[in-house]
Amino acid sequence: MGWAGVRTLPWYVAGSQVLGVTCVVITGVWMGHYYGGYAWDGSSQQFNVHPLCMVLGLVFLYGDGVLVYRVFRNESKRSVKILHALLHMMALIISIVGLVAVFDYHNSSNIPNMYSLHSWCGMLTFVLFFLQWLLGLAFFLFPWASTLLRSWYLPLHIFFGLVLLAMAVGSSLMGITEKLLFSSQSSSSKLAPEAALANVLGLLLVCFVILVGFVVSREEFRRPPNPEEEALSVHFNTLGEGSGPSSP
Amino acid sequence: MGWAGVRTLPWYVAGSQVLGVTCVVITGVWMGHYYGGYAWDGSSQQFNVHPLCMVLGLVFLYGDGVLVYRVFRNESKRSVKILHALLHMMALIISIVGLVAVFDYHNSSNIPNMYSLHSWCGMLTFVLFFLQWLLGLAFFLFPWASTLLRSWYLPLHIFFGLVLLAMAVGSSLMGITEKLLFSSQSSSSKLAPEAALANVLGLLLVCFVILVGFVVSREEFRRPPNPEEEALSVHFNTLGEGSGPSSP
Numbered sequence: 001m002g003w004a005g006v007r008t009l010p011w012y013v014a015g016s017q018v019l020g021v022t023c024v025v026i027t028g029v030w031m032g033h034y035y036g037g038y039a040w041d042g043s044s045q046q047f048n049v050h051p052l053c054m055v056l057g058l059v060f061l062y063g064d065g066v067l068v069y070r071v072f073r074n075e076s077k078r079s080v081k082i083l084h085a086l087l088h089m090m091a092l093i094i095s096i097v098g099l100v101a102v103f104d105y106h107n108s109s110n111i112p113n114m115y116s117l118h119s120w121c122g123m124l125t126f127v128l129f130f131l132q133w134l135l136g137l138a139f140f141l142f143p144w145a146s147t148l149l150r151s152w153y154l155p156l157h158i159f160f161g162l163v164l165l166a167m168a169v170g171s172s173l174m175g176i177t178e179k180l181l182f183s184s185q186s187s188s189s190k191l192a193p194e195a196a197l198a199n200v201l202g203l204l205l206v207c208f209v210i211l212v213g214f215v216v217s218r219e220e221f222r223r224p225p226n227p228e229e230e231a232l233s234v235h236f237n238t239l240g241e242g243s244g245p246s247s248p
Numbered sequence: 249m250g251w252a253g254v255r256t257l258p259w260y261v262a263g264s265q266v267l268g269v270t271c272v273v274i275t276g277v278w279m280g281h282y283y284g285g286y287a288w289d290g291s292s293q294q295f296n297v298h299p300l301c302m303v304l305g306l307v308f309l310y311g312d313g314v315l316v317y318r319v320f321r322n323e324s325k326r327s328v329k330i331l332h333a334l335l336h337m338m339a340l341i342i343s344i345v346g347l348v349a350v351f352d353y354h355n356s357s358n359i360p361n362m363y364s365l366h367s368w369c370g371m372l373t374f375v376l377f378f379l380q381w382l383l384g385l386a387f388f389l390f391p392w393a394s395t396l397l398r399s400w401y402l403p404l405h406i407f408f409g410l411v412l413l414a415m416a417v418g419s420s421l422m423g424i425t426e427k428l429l430f431s432s433q434s435s436s437s438k439l440a441p442e443a444a445l446a447n448v449l450g451l452l453l454v455c456f457v458i459l460v461g462f463v464v465s466r467e468e469f470r471r472p473p474n475p476e477e478e479a480l481s482v483h484f485n486t487l488g489e490g491s492g493p494s495s496p
Binding site for chain 1: 363364365366368369372403407411414415417418421422424425426428429430443446447450451454458461462465466467
């Protein structure tokens with residue numbers, strides 16, 4: 001059907017970018033306008049770095065890292081792999097800044113760490129993401145893994161890649177919920193403009209992950225098989241490519 | 249590899265059932281032990297019906313409805329379809345009871361409805377689930393849709409089916425976060441036994457949706473193609489079966 005043929009791919013990708021940038025901008029405006037902007041001095045302005053970095057790193061850049069296999073579906077597999085690894089490295093670094101921001105703020109303000117479900121899920125997502133990044137590097141970018149091992153790990157890498165993006169958004173939704181309840185203890189039962197903005201942010205984050213998931217899982221959008229490339233590249237050949245639904 | 253061959257399917261399914269039942273039991277115990285059990289009188293005990301019904305209906309039964317295509321992979325397609333529709337109908341009815349419980353409690357206690365991100369995401373999930381159930385009935389159980397329409401809608405039905413399960417769990421995580429913050433305004437920065445129990449519930453819900461997603465998306469666990477059945481059944485033939493990664 002026309003709405004999902006490969007010619008429509010640029011529209012879905014453009015939509016995901018509009019959504020992703022909007023999420024980052026809304027997070028920035030929310031923290032900037034309602035909570036006094038950004039600082040790195042242990043104050044609550046340092047906390048504000050946390051949501052911005054997590055949405056930018058663990059949601060938007062992470063999602064774009066996932067999408068490169070569809071956006072550059074006709075480029076060489078090797079280049080796309082390196083871009084995939086680099087985007088996820090940027091996502092990792094920005095997430096680490098975001099995590100340091102909140103731990104540092106908590107410690108300066110004597111707020112205990114890691115008590116909420118948001119922190120448990122968020123930390124689990126970050127640790128698994130770091131692990132998945134290391135495994136991806138070891139299996140697919142370095143020439144260590146056999147083709148059998150690669151084709152065994154590939155579907156798991158893809159499955160957990162999408163699971164972690166969904167977990168990042170789930171953790172963000174809990175973060176939004178917490179922030180709104182903490183900041184308006186007494187008036188939490190009214191829909192203030194701030195709450196409406198934050199709720200819209202939550203819905204847009206959900207739309208972003210759904211759109212990324214759709215683009216990645218849609219059969220029509222997959223990379224065309226390239227036997228010549230497969231035969232020529234030894235280190236960068238994943239073998240799974242084109243042979244099953246689990247290729248990136 | 250051995251850990252994902254079709255013989256391992258019963259273990260994954262058993263694991264999902266243990267996880268799902270544990271989630272329902274923990275929700276029941278959480279509301280029963282810490283919030284005084286259940287009632288239908290507009291009191292806060294009526295609120296307690298809400299989490300229990302949503303976890304039982306929109307997470308556990310919904311997840312089991314998704315799994316029937318793998319659990320009964322050798323039964324007739326028609327029987328499995330009817331079971332799929334019935335399980336989701338039970339999930340729908342129990343969700344409606346859970347929604348009425350919380351709206352009724354809010355109205356009795358003059359608490360405004362639909363202001364939180366939890367309520368927005370949860371209601372969106374419920375409405376889309378109801379729509380998806382109606383579309384599934386119209387496309388796949390009644391003989392109205394052409395085979396072309398069916399094979400067009402099937403991958404969307406599967407994709408959004410999993411998206412909605414993830415959204416149900418995401419909404420539950422926000423619900424847990426809200427409940428803990430509402431119930432312990434002053435001591436929200438300590439990890440009380442109640443909070444530990446509720447956080448564990450959140451993690452188990454995440455594990456449940458990951459396991460269901462894994463079982464459903466794993467190539468090895470799909471229904472074997474059955475050309476005889478396809479040729480014999482007209483109304484219950486989905487055509488997509490066996491021809492791509494998006495068949496149920």
